[in-house]
Amino acid sequence: MLTVDALTKTYKTGDKALRAVGFTVPKGQVVGLIGPSGAGKSTLIRCINRLVEPTEGRVLLNDLDVTALPAAGLRRARRRIGMIFQEYALVERLTxxxxxxxxxxxxxxxxxxxxxxxxxxxxxxxxxxxxxxxxxxxxxxxxxxxxxxxxxxxxxxxxxxxxPELLLIDEPTASLDPKTSRQIMRLIVEICAERGLPAIINIHDVLLAQQFTQRIIGLRAGEVVFDGDPAALDENVLTRIYGEEDWTAMRRAAEEDDAAERDAAERMAGMV
Amino acid sequence: MSVTTYPRTWRRPPTMIRDARLRYALYAGILVYLVLAVGSVEVNWARVWEGLDRGWRFVLGFLQPDFTSRWRDISQGLVESLTMTMTATVAGVIISVPIGIGAARNLAPRPVYYLCRGIIALSRSLQEIIIAILLVAMFGFGPFAGFLTLTFATIGFLSKLLAEDIEDIDEAQAEAIRATGASWWQLVNYAVQPQVMPRLIGLVLYRFDINFRESAVIGIVGAGGIGATLNTAIDRYEYDSAGAVLLIIIAIVMAAEYSSSHIRKWVQ
Amino acid sequence: MPVTETARGPVWQLRTPRARLLMWLGWFAVVALTVWCWQVMTKDTIWAFVADAPSQAADIGARAFPPRWSYAEKLWLPLWDTINIATLGTMLGVAIATPVAFMAARNTTPSAMFARPAALFIIVASRSINSLIWALLLVSILGPGLLAGIIAIALRSIGFVGKLLYEAIEETDATQIEAIEATGASGAQLLTYGYWPQIAPAFWGISVFRWDINIRESAVLGLVGAGGLGLQLQASLNVLAWPQVTMILIVILGTVVFSEWVSARVRHAII
Incomplete structure (x- = not known):
């Protein structure tokens, strides 16, 4: 279980990336973290394993206060938190x-x-x-x-x-094509279910988030403006998170995507 | 559900040499070489032990340099080095531009190309210090021999890099100029020069820097400049004066690098 | 593109009048400075010697050929020494340069206030001073011999290797490092798993490149007493044995060509 309590991050430049963010993720829950670019999604998940040092507030991992740990303790805490990155961040020259x-x-x-x-x-x-x-x-x-x-x-x-006892996932699909994106999301969700792992997925594709996560947290300008069921994510909420935009058009485009993918899958199956 | 078993050991596959025997033979060869090489270094430890004291005095001299007592020698050496560097760089550039163009495969006819490549190879094959020895033997002691040495070395360096730059130019641009019916000279002026000029200026500044550093060396064999001053100071065990000379060299090299990065920005 | 209106209509010029003026002033300053430098430099030149140079050259040339081939037998040992000075000196230099490079790189320096400027100064000082000068100094301190040559080569290599290596470290991909950090790796593990795989090709390429340069430099270190072929060269020059000098130069040339070939092959294999 992860508890984030009044987490605040102010950068040296004075930019407030996070303003008193708080939530709790129980065992086995997959949370989608959405919000516009610069809303602080990436900063938030990096504050949880302290790749970015939070200014105020606490992060509790099963009652262990990660924010209070000295360097050696932090390393021990980090090994309990798995992290997956946008650009994969593999060490390219290793096997x-x-x-x-x-x-x-x-x-x-x-x-x-x-x-x-x-x-x-x-x-x-x-x-x-x-x-x-x-x-x-x-x-x-x-x-x-x-x-x-x-x-x-x-x-x-x-x-x-x-x-790990927690997965932090930073834009896992941003560098992938739509089909591979879905496969990867499906894999992540299946694995979390198998192991009862809680996960926070920072994702900018709202539809993927709705499709695969059990709960959605919306960030805007470093503040939580939505926290609830993916089904409750309607146009009003999206406008609150992202600002004015024609959301129905986006959904239509995505449905076409889905249909195309199903179509392709059927054709592939037919060929075999 | 079947239970799969997985391997419990894993070795990283070798990256460079796949044949294990060859790999171990290579390791052994390196080891044998190192043992022989280290073994062939004869060290007179008594002499080294004595030297530690002098070494310490050099460190002190470096930290508390003495600029004043040999200032006349230092300033004369410095003036010689700087004037030598300036004239040799300018003369070197003037000579290397035509040679560089001649050594570019895409501009020069075959015989000219081979001639210019020959000149470059000759200039690059011998170290500055050896050229300095030969030129001092011919022209007598003093900065004039140093000037010739640095000019000669500059030609090899600049012509080679210039020729490579010209060979790397964008052919499409040259093609476009050629299509207008331009002559060979116009081609060089309109298609090659604009593409190569900024990098050439950068190279010239870099060579100026190298020439100054080299001018500190060739004085050791009598070609004038600050190297002669340094040689004398070290021969007399005047490590504080030597430290002063070294610090001046470091300061001038730093200043040259700093200003050349500015000039390069300004040119581009 | 400045176009100026004149009585005869617009006139196009490549540069504005001001820029043109500045450019001409700049060129004028370079020419004036060069002429002035030339005069200062040649103040004490004895032109009679310069005029005599062609006949001197012809004289030396006549004496230097043919080279004394039999002298080659005596050059094998100095050649072995020269190669050892270069190889051991490069290894020592690289061993010192690597920690210096990590101190100098912005992303790995332990302290940007103290360690980084100190490391940068070590690099500049080492780069500014030619290995022959280091050798001169070390022969005076430690006495003549291979050891002075090895240390001189090492001292000069620190700056070269250190500079190129710290630039390579600064170019490493930060997210790969972050990923290793996120697994709870220690500082030493971060170096071996995060940084090392990324800089390894640069490391080997730079080392071999420097070894190639060091072969050239160690061939002449003997001129100031630091062992190797240069020692033979100095001895032959002292007695004006020009045929031997030619023979030594041929051996040096051969070694340089060989080392350049080796270095090109190895770098090709790495990249």
């Missing part, structure tokens, strides 16, 4: 396996990681995760030899290798 194993860095000592001598259970688990995300045969390839969707799968496997 897929090394990238997945890098999720264990917080658990093993320097020399073990330097010599790539990870414990057998870690390696077994890494192979299991690669199999789960469908990349078993790619273990020895270099990360930069993979396609965008495959790289994001490696990113997911790396985050899961940490054996």
């Amino acid at each position: 897929v396996m090394e990238n997945v194993l890098s999720g264990r860095l917080g658990y093993v000592g320097f020399w073990r990681s330097f010599l790539r001598r990870f414990p057998e259970t870690d390696i077994e688990n890494a192979f299991r995760l690669l199999d789960r995300v469908g990349l078993m045969s790619h273990a020895d390839k270099r990360a930069d030899a993979l396609s965008g969707g495959q790289r994001q799968r490696v990113g997911i496997a790396r985050a899961l290798a940490q054996d």
Whole structure:
């Protein structure tokens, strides 16, 4: 369970990125975080594992106050929080396996990681995760030899290798095409359900968020302006979050997308 | 549901040399070389031990440099170095522009190309210090030999890079100018010069910097400049004067780098 | 494109009159400065020597050829020394330059107030001073021999390798680093998993490139007593044994061409 309490971030330039943000995510819940660019979505999830240092407020991970931890304690807390990135953020010149194993860095000592001598259970688990995300045969390839969707799968496997109690996911689909985006979202949601993992997905595609998450938090200018059921996200709420826009047109376009995808899938099935 | 078992060990595949035997042979070869190489370094530890004291005095001299007691020598060396650098850079540029154009495959006819590439190879093949030794033997001691050395070295450096830049120009632009019926000279003036000029100016400034640094070296073999002053100071174990000279060199190199980055911005 | 209205209609010129004036003034200043420098420099030049140079050159040329091929036997050991000075000096220099580069790079420096300026000064100082000057100094301090040469090469290499390496470190992709940080990795693990894979190709390329340059430089370090081929060169010059000088220059040239070939091959293999 994650509790965010009155979290505030003021940058050195004086920009207030977050203003007293507070919410609680129970076990197994997948939360979509939406809002316009610059609303503070990215800052918020980075404040939770303190890649960005919050100015005020607290982050509690199962009663552990992450914000109060000294450096060594923070590293131990970070290994319990898996993170998935927009541009995959794989170490491009390492192999897929090394990238997945890098999720264990917080658990093993320097020399073990330097010599790539990870414990057998870690390696077994890494192979299991690669199999789960469908990349078993790619273990020895270099990360930069993979396609965008495959790289994001490696990113997911790396985050899961940490054996996390929480997933932070930053724009997982922003660099992917619509079809791959859906596959990746489906994979994330399935995995969270399997493991009872809570997750916060920072996402700018409102429809994907509605389709795949159980709860939506809308941020605008660093403040929570909506927190509730995805079904409750109507035009009024969207206007409150994003400002004036023709939302019905967007939905129509998306339905066409969906139809096209179904169509393509049926055709593919027909061919086989 | 079937239970799959997964491997419990994993070794990273080798990146460069796949054959394990070859890899280990290479490691062993490197090790043997290092042992032999380190073994062949004969060190007179007694002499080194004595030297530590002098080394410490040099560090002190560097921290408390003495600019005054040898100022006449230092200032004369400095003037020689700076004037040598300036004239050699200018003369070098004037000579290297035609050679650079001649060494560009896309502009020059074959015989000219090979001639100019030959000149460049000759100029680049020997270190400045060796050229300085030969030129001092021919022209006598003093900054004139230094001037010739630096000019000669500048030609190799600038012509080569200029020729490469010209070979890299955008062919479409040259094509467009050629299509207007321009002569060879007009082609160089309108298609090549605008594309190459900013980088050429950057290279010239960089070479000025290098020439100054080199001018501090060739004095050691009698080609004038601050190197001669430095050599004398070190020979006399006057480490505080030597420290002063080194600090002046560092300051001038820093100033040259700083101003050249500004000039480059201003030109572009 | 400045177009000026005149009595005869608009006239187009490449530059404004002001810019043109400035440009001509600039060129004039360069020419004047060069002429003045020339006069100061040649104040003490004895032109009789300069006029005599062609006959001197012809004289040396006549004596230098043919090279004394039999002398090559005595050059194998100095050649081995030269290669060792370059290789060991490069390794030592790279070993020192790497931490300096991490201190100098904006994204990895432990303190932007103290460590970074100190590291940058080390880099500039090392780059400004030629290895021959370092050798001169070290021979005076440690006595003649290979050790002085190795340290001189190392000191000069620190600045070169340090500068290129810290630029490579500053160009690393920050999100890859962030991702490793987010797994709870320690500082040392961040270096080996986040930074090292990204800078490794640059690291090897720079090292080999510097080794190639160091072969050239170590060939002449002996002129000031730091061992290798230069020592032989100095001895031959002292007794005006020009055929031996030619032979040494041929060996130096061969070594330089060989090392350039090796370095080009290795860099090609890395990239």
